[in-house]
Amino acid sequence: MSTVILNNFFGKTKAxxxxxxxxxxxxxxxxxxxNVEDNNFLYLYYRPEDFYDIISVGTKEFYRxxxxxxxxxxxxxxxxxxxSIPDIFxxxxxxxxxxxxxMVNFFNSHGIDEDHLYFITAADGYQQDIELLKQKKIVxxxxxxxxxxxxxxxxxxxxxxxxxxxxxxxxxxxxxTYASLSNGRPAKHxxxxxxxxxxxxxxxxxxxSMCHMENGDREFESHLPILFDNAHNLWQSNSNExxxxxxxxxxxxxxxxxxxxxxxxxxxxxxPMIYMNPFVINGDLRTLAYLKKLGFRTxxxxxxxxxxxxxxxxxxxxxxxxxxxxxxxxxxQELYDKMRPILEHNRNVLMNxxxxxxxxxxxxx
Numbered sequence: 001m002s003t004v005i006l007n008n009f010f011g012k013t014k015a016x017x018x019x020x021x022x023x024x025x026x027x028x029x030x031x032x033x034x035n036v037e038d039n040n041f042l043y044l045y046y047r048p049e050d051f052y053d054i055i056s057v058g059t060k061e062f063y064r065x066x067x068x069x070x071x072x073x074x075x076x077x078x079x080x081x082x083x084s085i086p087d088i089f090x091x092x093x094x095x096x097x098x099x100x101x102x103m104v105n106f107f108n109s110h111g112i113d114e115d116h117l118y119f120i121t122a123a124d125g126y127q128q129d130i131e132l133l134k135q136k137k138i139v140x141x142x143x144x145x146x147x148x149x150x151x152x153x154x155x156x157x158x159x160x161x162x163x164x165x166x167x168x169x170x171x172x173x174x175x176x177t178y179a180s181l182s183n184g185r186p187a188k189h190x191x192x193x194x195x196x197x198x199x200x201x202x203x204x205x206x207x208x209s210m211c212h213m214e215n216g217d218r219e220f221e222s223h224l225p226i227l228f229d230n231a232h233n234l235w236q237s238n239s240n241e242x243x244x245x246x247x248x249x250x251x252x253x254x255x256x257x258x259x260x261x262x263x264x265x266x267x268x269x270x271x272p273m274i275y276m277n278p279f280v281i282n283g284d285l286r287t288l289a290y291l292k293k294l295g296f297r298t299x300x301x302x303x304x305x306x307x308x309x310x311x312x313x314x315x316x317x318x319x320x321x322x323x324x325x326x327x328x329x330x331x332x333q334e335l336y337d338k339m340r341p342i343l344e345h346n347r348n349v350l351m352n353x354x355x356x357x358x359x360x361x362x363x364x365x
Contacts, residue, residue: 003363006031006042006071008062012054022156025356031062034069041074041118041363042066048080048099055106063110072116073107074363076156079123079262079284089136095145104149117149120359124290125262126151152362158294159355161270169276169347170242172249174332178324179207179248180282186213189258193282193317195220202324207248245275249332250324255283258313263290273350276343278302278336280320285311295349297342302335303327 005026023043034040044055058066065071082100087093095101104114119126134146180197182190194210195217197203207228212221245251251272257264263284269291272279278299281287288298288308298305303326307319327335336343 001037001039002027003039003041003360004029004034005074006034006040008042008058009044009054012057022154022159022356022359031065031069031071034065034071036069039363040069040071042071044073044075046075046077046080052106058110060110063112067111070116072118073112074118074120075103077119077121077123079121079125079257079260079264081261082126083129083133085129085132088138088140089132090139092140095138095140100147101145114148118363119149119151120154120362121151122153122155122157122266123260123262123264124153124286124293126153150362150365152359154355154359154362155265155294157265157267157270158350158353160267161274161350162353162355164274165351167240167242167274170246172246172333172336174247174249174336176207176248177202177205177327177332178250178252179244180209180252180254181207181244182210182254186211186216187254187256187258188213189282189313189317190254191216192314193252193254193320194226196317196321197324198223200321200325202321205324205328206252207244241271242275245272245277249277249336250327251277251279252320252324253279253281253283255281255287258283258316260284263287265290270350273346276340276347278339278343280323281308282317282320285309285316295353296346299339299342302339 003026005023005028007028008031029040031042044051066073080099082098084093084098088095088098096105104117107117108114130147130151134144137143138145180194182194191210191213194208197206197208198220203226208226209228210224210226212224216224253265253269253272255264255268256266263286265281265283265287269279269281269283269287273296286308288305291298303323304319307316307323310316310319
């Protein structure tokens with residue numbers, strides 16, 4: 001039995017090519033072309049702002065085919081809160097308005113059972129929510145409501161990173177202590193972190209970029225945009241970035257989110273593993289712990305990584321600033337040589353783990 005991905009909704013959502021790269025090993029067809037004897041998955045990319053507008057376009061005939069051909073629904077999502085925990089246990093919330101059961105009800109209305117829903121997510125933490133739902137009563141319905149769909153934590157940026165084997169690591173010639181790039185979107189945590197770098201007079205020690213943010217700090221805004229060259233100041237690309245990682249020692253991963261309930265990382269954290277640079281995470285709580293679960297090593301023998309478990313965003317960022325200040329006093333080349341075994345380990349895990357094998361096992365389940 002072949003596992004087949006059905007692409008009727010490709011291009012309808014904000015899923016990037018990078019996020020779809022983990023599907024490249026599967027046959028791609030449409031619902032109309034699906035064979036009932038195959039293990040078929042209709043792929044959907046979940047963003048709450050447009051998800052229902054997109055899937056509601058499907059006609060009754062379309063969903064009849066999904067049902068009659070025994071097609072599963074495969075939903076990729078980031079770290080969005082699906083279960084409203086702990087509120088669902090403490091408040092009179094209508095369960096049908098909770099995002100997960102809203103999805104279940106939509107597909108049930110088209111004759112597609114909850115057992116046919118599969119979720120893959122880059123975030124860590126859904127399994128803990130699912131375990132709680134098995135154990136505790138929901139106030140509104142006064143009963144336990146276990147989740148019957150299947151969840152799998154799978155970060156698509158890891159197989160993407162493994163595909164970058166052809167990037168050659170150039171000899172490091174550290175001119176800057178760190179690199180901290182805004183990625184073209186001045187999210188609050190990126191903006192505030194860069195503002196702190198500016199206040200602490202650390203901008204000259206790094207490769208830094210930051211663009212304007214609406215309603216930003218008036219004094220800081222007068223110094224923006226910050227550009228370190230004309231090619232990479234809005235950094236997001238699949239191109240060779242050796243010129244950044246060769247010049248700067250520490251990579252500050254300015255992640256997509258910082259206040260998620262769950263833990264999520266993106267290509268921003270995978271990048272330094274490709275280029276064998278140490279990193280810190282300006283992002284979600286416990287991201288370093290999540291990376292360790294996946295087999296990677298971090299840098300707690302060289303600096304204090306307790307910031308990973310600090311709940312207050314500003315305090316967490318201030319601890320990262322301390323690391324940058326400490327590194328200014330160190331011989332970076334000597335330090336790099338000492339941590340090379342960790343950097344080689346991380347690149348080997350990234351490049352040589354068969355990440356898609358884990359996904360294959362999940363889809364066959």
